Amino acid sequence: MAKGYSVPRQSLVHLLQAPLDGIDLISTDVFDTLLLRQPRSQRSRLMQAEKLFSGVLRDEGFHISPDHLFRTRQLAECFGYRALNVGGGAGEVRLVDILERQFAILGLPERLIEKRIAIEVAIEKRSLSANQMLARVLRLHRRTGIRIVAVSDTALPKRQLSELIDHFHGPGLIDDIYSSAEVGESKRFGHLFSHVLLTEGIAASRLLHLGDDLLADCTVPRTMGIHALHLPKGRLRRLATQADGARSQAALGVRNTVIKPARLPDLADREGFGRDVFGPVVAQFCLYIWLYARQAEMKGDAALLFCARGGIGIRAAFEKLVAKLDLPLAMRRENLLISRLIAARSALIQQSPTVLDELAREFKKNTFAEVADALGGATYRLSDAWHRPFDPAQFYGLLETTEGGRVLADIAQQNALFERHLAQIAGDSERIILCDTGLYGSTQRLVAAGLPQRKFETIQFARCNYKGLSEDHFPRVTGLVVEEDLYNPLRIETVILRYWQIIESLFEPAIPSVRHLSESDDGSVHSNAGPIAYGQLDPAQANPLLTGVFQYIDRVESGARVMSDADRAWRRLKRAITKPDAFDMIALGVGARSVDFGRADNVHVLEQSNAPNLANKLTEIKSQLWREGAIVRDFPLLKSALLPALEMAHIIRQVFAWLK
Structure with missing residues (x-):
């Protein structure tokens, strides 16, 4: 046949x-x-099952709403399949594993899993023929x-x-x-x-x-x-199923909007803002990390590495939440001495074109010599050819010269130390999961190009192609909270794209970016950033927002509480970013941010305006990293008109994007 x-x-x-x-x-x-x-969607079947199971739980003395059951079940399934697919797709996300993760987050006893599976099968019997x-x-x-x-x-x-x-x-x-x-x-x-x-x-x-x-x-x-x-x-039949799923999603959205309390916490200081607003948001993020990692550890060959600097604060919050909610995770976990500069050296040794994209963007106003100083970690005496404006197409050619050989030797030595450090903390793990703040995933893109013998993937708070560069690495980069290129006023979590620097500042301890590696007498690798291993550094020191986050996690009772608190916290955070008042300006204030990539330059989130008139001052708003904050600071009388106008512009942009 x-x-x-x-x-x-x-x-x-x-x-x-x-x-x-x-x-x-x-x-x-x-x-x-x-x-x-x-023609019933999986969404509607699951919602019906969770309604029935919520009744079973009440009889057992547990009061958890069907919405919380549904959301945690969806999250367990979503991140389970994401981790499975990024890891190569081998295996399957089993129902019993999904339920174990859902139950662990909600603090439910595993003895009820069989009852939940029985409900699932009963729903299937009603939905099949x-x-x-x-x-x-x-x-x-x-x-x-x-x-x-x-x-x-x-x-x-x-x-x-x-x-x-x-x-x-x-x-x-x-x-x-x-x-x-x-x-x-x-x-x-x-x-x-x-x-x-x-x-x-x-x-x-x-x-x-x-x-x-x-x-x-x-x-x-x-x-x-x-x-x-x-x-x-x-x-x-396919269209009818899709329509049923859309109806179920719409009904859930209406319930979340109408039924859930809209109370926003009254805040008095930055620590309180960290506790009541960032606390639930970060705890939710940590739950997502755990769900992803729990699936990834199934084969026993993965290591979860938290990237310096932002990953250090993430690791501290994550370990605190895992311990507080007693979430099981046996996966190897370490803090990693890495930065975009460290990763770029690896890619450069491989002569990958990937690193040229990054260098072209980062050093578009610099010379070849300045790029060499940053990558080599020293100040070199170079000929006039190196003092021309940087052109990535000519860079590898210059590195092949005698002068370039000295630079390349220093880069190779630094890269060898990084590979040794990676081997020391990751061991023989085949699957390396990097955890960082986000957005584009440059570190992932560069280190994967530089060390092709390793299998790298990245989980981070948000993923966004703000650079406009290749997205070839995106299948192995997961934005656990946000995966959007632009702020969408109708998706509340995307508000962090309006002021991303606050997320970086929240997690990063007061240490320099990793630039230079060295080896101690015992063979361990250290860096200019100082000791960063878990427990050696308090990332919340002099950071009241993160201090508040830790206070929240210390008090949280269950994942259901985290999800409920996060709904309110996201509303409060959106208001603080898009319509900041005087307190929000203080609470979310971020000072100069390091440019990094081997440079000592800094940028200010809110640059002081030197515009001679109102028109020029308005034009300057586009160059500010937190535009809403700049409007509140520079236009106290016009802010009530300018802020809604800016929000409406984002809504119109989103509508046009949908129409396309």
């Missing part, structure tokens, strides 16, 4: 009534193939001696799949079941099919697979030499 078909379901009987010569095994997908879904046509075809060929198995990419284990199939088709239709959750392999990468072939002891050419997913059920098995029959879901 032919290698593959794409046919409507009504043609199935006609295609498969003839004898299947050369086929010893038929495998069928389960959901939307053997069991047909009613039997594909009787396919069942008749399978029974027909089963009577001829062909073995029938079910093969499904699903979070459900074999036992629950068997219960569902028997519920709709009765016992005896399927000889065996292969679940990705149980096998630990997926159809989408072909490994689940390989497991089936090995277990069943047949050649790929003797297997016929049926399923609705064009990639997982058709394209992938065909590349393996397996016969594949595509049974696509009807367009109307």
Whole structure:
């Protein structure tokens, strides 16, 4: 028979009534193939299940709203799959793991997991129907001696799949079941099919697979030499399911807006702002880190490395929250001596074009000599050729000269020390997860280019291509809280893109960026930043905002409380950034920010205006890093008009983006 078909379901009987010569095994997908879904989205099914489970919890003495159950379940699933896919896609996110993480965040006993799974299966029984046509075809060929198995990419284990199939088709239709959750392999990468072939002891050419997913059920098995029959879901059914999901999301949004209290805390000082506003926001971020890391540690080959400087504050908050909520995590965790400069040296040694992009942006007003001084970590006496304006296209050529050789030798020595440091703290971990503040992920982009033998990925507060450079590294960079290029007034978390410097300032301790590495007598690697290992440095010293964050985490009782508090905190933070009053200007005030990349230059978040008139002063607002803050400072009489106008401009921009 032919290698593959794409046919409507009504043609199935006609295609498969003839004898299947050369086929010893038929495998069928389960959901939307053997069991047909009613036009109900996964979102609406989960919301219904969590409503039922909330009632079960009340009977057990736990009072958690369906909304909190739904949100934590969604987050556990979302970050679980993100970590799985970034790590190569091997394995599966199992339902039991999703529920264990959800329960850990909410402080629920694991003994209730079986009850929650039973509810999930009961909802599935209400949301599915039997594909009787396919069942008749399978029974027909089963009577001829062909073995029938079910093969499904699903979070459900074999036992629950068997219960569902028997519920709709009765016992005896399927000889065996292969679940990705149980096998630990997926159809989408072909490994689940390989497991089936090995277990069943047949050649790929003797297997016929049926399923609705064009990639997982058709394209992938065909590349393996397996016969594949595509049974696509009807367009109307697909649209109806999407509409149901949109209705469920809209209903949830209305409840979150109307029912949740809109009370905003009254604040008196920066420490209080850190406690009541940044406290829940940071705790929420830390929960996201834990969800991602919990999935990533499943294979036991990963290390979570917190990047100096911002990662040091993140690590302190993360460890405090993990301990407070008793969240299990055995993954290796260390603080890493790294910066964009350190990572750039690695990429430079490999002569990667990636580093030239970064250098061109960072040193567009500098000379070759200034770039050499920054990268080499010294002041070099160089000829006139090096004192020309920096041109990335000529840089590698200059490094090949005798003068450039001295610079390159220093860069290589520094890079060797970094590789040694990385080996010391990461050991033989194959998967290196960097944790940092964000935004573009330059460190990830550079270090991955410089050390291709390692598998790097990055989790950070936000991901944003504000640089307008390549996004080739973005699949391995996850913005756990925000993944947007621009502020969207209708997505409250994106407000941090209006004033990103406050997030960096919140987490970074008062130490210099890592520029120069050295080796001690015992072989350990140190840097100009001083000791940064966990517990050696208090990142909250002289940082009242982070001090307040730690106070909040010390008092928090559960992940449900964090999520509830974060809803209010985000509203308060948005108001402080987009409509700051006198107190907000003090609470969110950030001084000069280091340019870094081996330079001693600083930039001011709010530059003092020297404009001679009002028009020029208004024009200067565009160059300010916190435009709303600049408006409040420089236009006290006009701010009530200018701030709403600026917000409306962002709304209009977003509407035009949607229309495109």
